[in-house]
Structures are given as C-alpha cells and as structure tokens.
Amino acid sequence: MHGSADQLVSPSQTLLVHTALRASGAKSTRYVITGANHGGGHFSDPKVIEIMVDFLDKTLK
Numbered sequence: 001m002h003g004s005a006d007q008l009v010s011p012s013q014t015l016l017v018h019t020a021l022r023a024s025g026a027k028s029t030r031y032v033i034t035g036a037n038h039g040g041g042h043f044s045d046p047k048v049i050e051i052m053v054d055f056l057d058k059t060l061k
Helices: 011-023 046-059
Strands: none
Touching: none
C-alpha cells in the first residue's frame, strides 16, 4: 500500500518489489492511494482500513 504523492519513498519502489514478487511466483497485491503522502489522513479512510484489516486477517491466520 503506497500513497501516489509519497515524497519519502517513491511509489515506483513498491512497483519494483511487486513486479519482482509476482515474477518469482509469489502472491503480491499493490494498492496505490491517490493523493496520499507517506502516511496521513488518507490512510484513515474506511475503505483503506478495510483493505488493511482484510490483509492482516488473511495473512495472520
């Protein structure tokens, strides 16, 4: 999950990792939050929280 306006870590970095993981056969999903920086209010959006909770629920079982 990455903000499209992140000035600390370029969104292109998560694209590189996501692409490499998929190429190796690993499962990977990449979400880009439009307008979000490296944290902040965009990550408190109920839809974003739902994505995070679903991921953690599936991953930590």
